[in-house]
Amino acid sequence: MQTRHGFQIRAQRQLAEINAEAVLYEHVATGAELLSIQCEDTNKVFGITFRTTPTDSTGLPHILEHSVLSGSAKYPLKDPFIELARGSLNTFLNAMTYPDKTCYPVASQNPQDFYNLIDVYMDAVLHPRLTEDVFSQEGWHYAMDAPEDALQIVGVVYNEMKGVYSSPDSLLGRFGRRALFPDTTYGHDSGGDPDAIPTLTYEQFRQFHQTYYHPSNARIFFHGDDDPDERLRLMDAYLQGYAKIEVPSQIDPQTRFGEPQTLTLPYDPGDGENQGKGMIAVNWLLQSTDDVERTLALNILSHALLGTPGSPLRKALIDSGLGEDLAGEEFVEDMFEQIFSTGMRGVAVENLDKVETLILETLTALADEGIPPGAMEAAINSVEFALRENNSGRFPRGLVVMLRSLSTWLYDGDPFAPLAYEAPLASIRQRWSSGERYFEGLIQTLLLGNPHRVTVKLEPEVGALRRREEAVAAALAERRASLPSQEVAALVERTAALKRWQETPDPPEARASVPHLTLDDLERENQRIPLELTTIADRPALYHDLFTNGILYLDVGFDMRALPAELLPYVSLFGRCLTEMGTETEDMVTLTQRIGRTTGGVGFGTMISPMRNRPETQAWFFLRGKAMLRHVDDLLSIMRDVLLTARLDDQERFRQMVAEQRASGEATLVPSGHAVVNGRLRAHYTVADWANEQMGGVTHLLFLRELERQIARDWPAVVAKLEQVRDCLINRSVALLNATVDAEAWPTVCAALGDFLQALPVRETALSAWDATLPRGSEGLTAPAQVNFVGKGANLYQMGYQYHGSAAVISNYLGTTWLWEQLRIKGGAYGAFCSFNPRSGTLALLSYRDPNLEQTLQAYDGAGAFLRRAEIDHDELEKSIIGVIGALDSFLLPDAKGHASLVQHLLGETDELRQQIREEVLTTTADHFRAFADVLDQVAAEGDVVVLGSPEAIAAANAARNDSLRIQRVL
Secondary structure (H helix, E strand, O other), X not given: OOOEOOEEEEEEEXXXXXXXXXXXXXXXXXXXXXXXXXXXXXXXXXXXXXXXOOOOOOOHHHXXXXXXXXXXXXXXXXXXXXXXXXXXXXXEEOXXXXXXXXXXXXXXXXXXXXXXXXXXXXXXXXXXXXXXXXXXXXXXXXXXXOOOOOOEEEOHHXXXXXXXXXXXXXXXXXXXXXXXXXXXXXXXXXXXXXXXHHHOOHHHHHHHXXXXXXXHHEEEEEEEOOOHHHHHHHHHHHXXXXXXXXXXXXXXXXXXXXXXXXXXXXXXXXXXXOXXXXXXXXXXXXXXXXXXXXXHHHHHHHHHHHOOOOOHHHHHHHHHOOOOEEEEEEEEOOOOEEXXXXXXXXXXXXXXXXXXXXXXXXXXXXXXXXXXXXXXXXXXXXXXXXXXXXXXXXXXXXXXXXXXXXXXXXXXXXXXXXXXXXXXXXXXXXXXXXXXXXXXXXXXXHHHOOOOEEEEEEXXXXXXXXXHHHHHHXXXXXXXXXXXHHHHHHHHHHHHHHHHHHHOOOOHHHHHXXXXXXHHHOOXXXXXXXXXXXXXXXXXXXXXXXXXXXXXXXXXXXXXXXXXXXXXXXXXHHHHHHHHOOEOOOOHHHHHHXXXXXXXEEEEEEEEEEEOOEEEEEEEEEEEXXXXXXHXXXXXXXXXXXXXXXXXXXXXXXXXXXHHHHHHHHHHOOOOHHHHHHHHHHOOOOHHHHHHHHHHOHHHHHHHHHHHHHHHHOHHHHHHHHHHHHHHHOOHHHEXXXXXXXXXXXXXXXXXXXXXXXXXXXXXXXXXXXXOOOOOXXXXXXXXXXXEEEEEEEEXXXXXXXXXXXXXXXXXXXXXXXXXHHHHHHOOOOEEEEEEOOOOOEEEEEEEOEOOOHHHXXXXXXXXXXXXXXXXXXXXXXXXXXXXXXXXXXXXXXXXXXXXXXXXXXXXXXXXXXXXXXXXXXXXXXXXXXXXXXXXXXXXXXXXXXXXXXXXXXXXXXXXXXXXXXXXXXX
């Protein structure tokens, strides 16, 4: 067989579904497999994946994922990953640990940048410097700064997983998977259980890399318009010197249970209103991934059962009133054996068993009586639309293609099969349309008739996390007491030595070894999105001539300044009412099925923002929809019906929606604590951010809790508020349109939009400037968590700062140097961010899953001094500029381009202004850094602090601070 750069072709296929040519190669010498997908996508993707199958829950795959990016033979510095992030135009740069694989993908639109990223990643995974310092920093280590100090456990992954294990939703899923797979690798936590992580040794860590990170265990992936021959040549060079070996990563099937099982565990609900509420998930182990038609059918079935508010299983659970929101709902297809799971959160403990009974009874009725045809047709069409649209959102399309192919390829199956969906989709549609009880059969066979089922119940135990922390502290104290003095001295020295290593700068030659672009490689001009401004039915309309593969993307906007400020908290609920409560002629189920049958989705969104250098706030409510061109009339008919005739008076459905939204908000507090802190902090400074917090932050969560009581107490008053929102918003006088579609279709679409607008009511209205009382001062938000989320910030414009594009460069530099080093490297936090919004002028310093609090605030306050002493040489400056240009030129799919252009237009951000900012970024100098140090000193002196953490952590911080945090319990 012919060899090409050391590779032989094993299979090849033209994939019409993604308009690509795919070739599967095998590297002759090592057995490494390479999937090469050639297509017209300029956003090029590379990835190397290893099948990593843990045998315990020490988090070995996860710790190794962090560690291999912490220096390699060719790039001998402590953190080449962050160096890449600073000086690259990458559109994706990360690594991910899954239950059975570890992936290292990168993406870029710039060919040289793309090859630079590949070079660093390949050397990282094959030749990492896995020193004991790296293991201690990224994994875990005992730490003592002085002989009299308490013994501590410190490590990035250790702290990250403490955060993960603080989330009840995470526990529900992780314990469900463990219980389903007691005998296989899936019974262990590849991310790491905080109780098990400190049992991992350095020797086990190194051995895991030697065992699994070998080319014989690698799946290599390329996608995009780069040279396919160069792909092979590059990879062959990296794989030289390796020989084919047998890697013990095979995954065995789980022995099936003879009868269902139940697992009951405690979780900490906090001190709030959830003390009597539990969670439950019913989990089934299905079959292997080798049958792609069945996998696609299960995706469709999952969508039919749970994917919309009108889906029969979801509706049965919500309508029962047994719980507040669904939990654990998912079909997991990217494992050797698949899982289906569903359940509820916010369930009274005495009702947990009733939820399981209801799930089984509902599935039995659907299997016996049939799934409603409308639900199945909508589900099939929704899944088909998603496949054809191939909309990967903010991720590169190639990354989604890689993960989809790995769902079979990782288990030695056909990597093309999950991508070639036309034949299995046609087969499924034919079987269903012919009257075959295909989906009912799947329910009966894989769920009802399947005894391999595990029900996981989480019952509330107030203070469980505090007691866990106390138990860990007691065990550490006991260990400390047992250590002889010489071991204490050695531990203190080891702690000091690790800190010296962390604080020692990498040699200039090591930093210079990491490849990066130069300013000469950058485009001087901003990318421009096609925009035509016009009027339709006397209202402003924006049109973007972009290739959308036969899809219309439409935003119907209404100026939210027509609303009184007191109605802002109702906006998100009103948006849901439009598509989740039915209309005057259709109930909720019929409406959601109609949406699924004829469109790619209809939903709402909002945009509230200050305007740069202007006092106004722009605030817009959008009804957003998408559909194939042949269904434009259907889309507009649906949008017209929901805007004009949506029901707002269904008390029970609205109560359900409020409970779902409140429960969902509570569930995301700890997993997304940095976002909560960021929103709350910014609300201290501008009306726009205050309004956003009213509509989606802590204030909104408190509003939802009170609204639940008001629904029961005075429902007519609630309906009156919703009707007032509709009367103020749904008004052609405050409307605009934004359409993204190709030029050939635009005349027809334009005519239809005119008829659509003419149907909207016209009312005189006055736009208001909301009178907001901003919540200045420092705050401590308490929730059951083993880690903290720490923010400090201020509004720079209110301090007199005049915006210059260099602020973006400096923010990028701070986040990837000082904050990264102080918070993550030394402090053990998982994330550190410096975020400056040039529209509002607010700068926020943030941490994520942070074991510290006061130490982090001290680091924030030291940022100005750091900038003054930092050596901002040519390379440092160039890399920071390149990183910002990469963000400015981020890759967007057509729908995102159209919406981004709309936002820029509304905020008065012309192409000329954006070009001016780009020039300021490109001409940033070291002097700009020095001047910004004074600004940071002002933030240190005058900024507000917002922290989300445990009551104990915040109480300890208050005891140490002169200006105490104003405490508010949020969970």
